[in-house]
Amino acid sequence: MPSFRPQGCQGHDGGGFYRSRTRPFVGSIALSLSLCGGIARADLTTVGEGKKMVLVRAQFPRRQLAAYDLFVVKCTKCHAMRRPIRALRTGITPVTGSVFERGGIKAYVVKMMRKEDSEIGRGDAKILARFLISARSLAKK
Numbered sequence: 001m002p003s004f005r006p007q008g009c010q011g012h013d014g015g016g017f018y019r020s021r022t023r024p025f026v027g028s029i030a031l032s033l034s035l036c037g038g039i040a041r042a043d044l045t046t047v048g049e050g051k052k053m054v055l056v057r058a059q060f061p062r063r064q065l066a067a068y069d070l071f072v073v074k075c076t077k078c079h080a081m082r083r084p085i086r087a088l089r090t091g092i093t094p095v096t097g098s099v100f101e102r103g104g105i106k107a108y109v110v111k112m113m114r115k116e117d118s119e120i121g122r123g124d125a126k127i128l129a130r131f132l133i134s135a136r137s138l139a140k141k
Helices: 017-040 061-074 082-090 103-114 120-140
Strands: none
Touching: 061 120, 082 120, 103 120
16 A cells, blocks of 8 residues: 655655654644643533533532522623623633733723622622622633
8 A cells, every 4th residue: 555655755764754854743733622622621521502601500609609699680781691601611701802811800890890880899890800700710620
């Protein structure tokens, strides 16, 4: 069976020259892809698709369930839950492209709190920020 060899491969000795030169390169690509796959994976469990996508409540510890419920009520008042889920998974807000990590989350909650019809008070904002920071750390695992 003929094997693939690029034309013009100088110094091919009929056996392993081409293969021995590419093996470390292929191995390093495979290692890089496996490492990147672990970094990009999001461990937030969701159900539904599109505008009906929601976070699964059962994945959060009991002490966070009240905060989860507050999140569902307040954050879905103005937009689908898909938007904060995307920010939690990627670490970037979908509309502005801002960083959605600890400091960015706090700023984003304050921004939402200032919206006219948000009905998010100062106490709710603290609870929501803590919950979102915790959920973001879960997504990074």
